[in-house]
Amino acid sequence: MEEVLLLGPYASIVGIHTPAQAGLREAPQKTVVIMLNSGLIHHVGPHRLYVRLARALAAQGIGAVRVDLSGLGDSPARPDNLPAAELGFREPREIVDSLLARGYEQFVLLGICSGAKHALQAVSGDARITGLVLVNQEALSDSTPDSASARASAQFYLRRSMRNPRAWLNLLTGKVKYRALFSSLAGEIRRRLSPGRRKQAALADLFRKELEPALAGRCDVLLMLSDRHARYVGLFDDGVRELEALGRVRVALRADADHLFTAIKDQEFFVSNVCSWVRSLGQEPAASEVSDTDTPMRTYASE
Amino acid sequence: MQGQSDNRDVRATLAAREGTAPRETGLPFFFRDPGSSLYACLHQPAAEASGLEPVLICTATGHEYERCHKAMRQLAIQLARAGSAALRFDYSGTGDSAGDEASASLACWRDDIHAAIDELRRRTGQRRVAVIGLRLGATLAAQAAADRDDVDSLVLYAPVVDARSLLEEWCEAQAVHDRAHGIPASAPAHTEVLGYPLTEAFRRELQSGLALPAPSAALRRALVCTTGNGAAAAEVAQRLAGKGASVAVESSEDAAIWRREPMDALVPFKLIRRIVGWLQEGAS
Numbered sequence: 001m002e003e004v005l006l007l008g009p010y011a012s013i014v015g016i017h018t019p020a021q022a023g024l025r026e027a028p029q030k031t032v033v034i035m036l037n038s039g040l041i042h043h044v045g046p047h048r049l050y051v052r053l054a055r056a057l058a059a060q061g062i063g064a065v066r067v068d069l070s071g072l073g074d075s076p077a078r079p080d081n082l083p084a085a086e087l088g089f090r091e092p093r094e095i096v097d098s099l100l101a102r103g104y105e106q107f108v109l110l111g112i113c114s115g116a117k118h119a120l121q122a123v124s125g126d127a128r129i130t131g132l133v134l135v136n137q138e139a140l141s142d143s144t145p146d147s148a149s150a151r152a153s154a155q156f157y158l159r160r161s162m163r164n165p166r167a168w169l170n171l172l173t174g175k176v177k178y179r180a181l182f183s184s185l186a187g188e189i190r191r192r193l194s195p196g197r198r199k200q201a202a203l204a205d206l207f208r209k210e211l212e213p214a215l216a217g218r219c220d221v222l223l224m225l226s227d228r229h230a231r232y233v234g235l236f237d238d239g240v241r242e243l244e245a246l247g248r249v250r251v252a253l254r255a256d257a258d259h260l261f262t263a264i265k266d267q268e269f270f271v272s273n274v275c276s277w278v279r280s281l282g283q284e285p286a287a288s289e290v291s292d293t294d295t296p297m298r299t300y301a302s303e
Numbered sequence: 304m305q306g307q308s309d310n311r312d313v314r315a316t317l318a319a320r321e322g323t324a325p326r327e328t329g330l331p332f333f334f335r336d337p338g339s340s341l342y343a344c345l346h347q348p349a350a351e352a353s354g355l356e357p358v359l360i361c362t363a364t365g366h367e368y369e370r371c372h373k374a375m376r377q378l379a380i381q382l383a384r385a386g387s388a389a390l391r392f393d394y395s396g397t398g399d400s401a402g403d404e405a406s407a408s409l410a411c412w413r414d415d416i417h418a419a420i421d422e423l424r425r426r427t428g429q430r431r432v433a434v435i436g437l438r439l440g441a442t443l444a445a446q447a448a449a450d451r452d453d454v455d456s457l458v459l460y461a462p463v464v465d466a467r468s469l470l471e472e473w474c475e476a477q478a479v480h481d482r483a484h485g486i487p488a489s490a491p492a493h494t495e496v497l498g499y500p501l502t503e504a505f506r507r508e509l510q511s512g513l514a515l516p517a518p519s520a521a522l523r524r525a526l527v528c529t530t531g532n533g534a535a536a537a538e539v540a541q542r543l544a545g546k547g548a549s550v551a552v553e554s555s556e557d558a559a560i561w562r563r564e565p566m567d568a569l570v571p572f573k574l575i576r577r578i579v580g581w582l583q584e585g586a587s
Contacts, residue, residue, distance in 0.1 A: 001337045001340075002333065002340070002399065004331045004332055004333065004342075012324055016399050039565070040373070040565055040566055040568065041565045041566075042372050043399075044369070044398050044399060046498065046565075047366070047369070047499060048369075048397070048404065048499075051398070051399060052403075073376075074329060074331055074376065076324035076325070077324075079324070160485045227484075258480075260498075261498075262480065262497060263498070264498065267498065
């Protein structure tokens, strides 16, 4: 049974609460997943993804609240003229304040794109937030050097084009820019032959730095990446493993999905992975999942 | 009952919001039983007893719903500022309302419109209402209004009357998305459009379910807003004028708000002002 909540000090934040289904509420921890706006999309999420996720979580005994930060979706603006730059990280904490009064004890913030950025900003110094689901967080891709971004894109499109019959037809009928294509291919070959290639693994450090606010506390992180974001990680062979080796970060890649997981099969991937991960929070990994050569957390899927 | 529970919640929290957010910015709630509950948002007029009829807004569906949300909220706010209570709601299986998209149907959505009109009348205490519909919502609103004697004014914003054109437009939107993301072309029979399922049952229902019935004798005025196809709008206007209603046509080239992605959403303020003004003219 879903209900409307008016959250925050001014009751200006509209939230739709989907409580855990009767009889399924977990004990003793009471976890709630707070879903933040993805850009300007209102609280139902892109293609109603948040509604589907909230109801799937509820069916597994986990509560969820999808919210509109002040001034977005169905929420009016705040009366205190809080600068937009502060609103993104302050309001998630105010939502946590409000939900504490409803008996929740563990808080997971979920955001796509700008929502992920807000979630990561909010967790800094707030120990009540024990989980983050960061989907295609802009900061991660922003932190990659331009050359790396361009190379990642070139590799991605090259691989995709090789699987596309139309691209081959274009190649054979002169509908491509041959100079740009050969320049890109030559650059890739040079890079692969370069002894300094492994230095690129340092980009994993950049990713780790982005996650520092979460990892400094007791927060676990699910990084879900698709589209070009997945490309950045996929570019560096060791990047994903290094992140997972931290033990509290799990990475789920879906390179063929677009930025907002539009295709229904990609939405199903999104929902099932978030549900599984949230359910696993606070649980020790099963002994069979851990070995000397494996990491405690597993990647769910890759391209 | 969900509605009762939420009313208590809303009353409890309203005091906190009082004085911090204008009434016209809207107050959300659920109505109907939990299994079939509908999410709605009531935008109350800034001043009581304006004399204007309350307005129900029937939005677009599928990916168009998402793209038009901001504009429909602004429409509701502008109506409330002008003195009309305005109710927005999500059809079953859309937005925050109960149900999933795959089980949605035109018949179910028409029933939802009837329920929303009843809810609007109950909450405002007024007997007659105006209804604004957008895209499929416009067609469904006209169909629902034809079965009632309490709809005084009807605004049809780009009503859909041709299933083939609608499906072609949706499939083209999917194809544009696929091309932009380098996805190989889908099979000719699309089963989803920009993240929303397109079932065979829904396609069949579209083929036979978009006809505009003769309007109710209670319909006094109608406004047809078109975004280009003047001939189709004239045909709709002619149909609505059947029983003596006064019908106007408004053309606005830049009002195809459902074609723009949410991050690039347009609020067609000029057209919104025209709609609000037209409703005010009817009251005076």
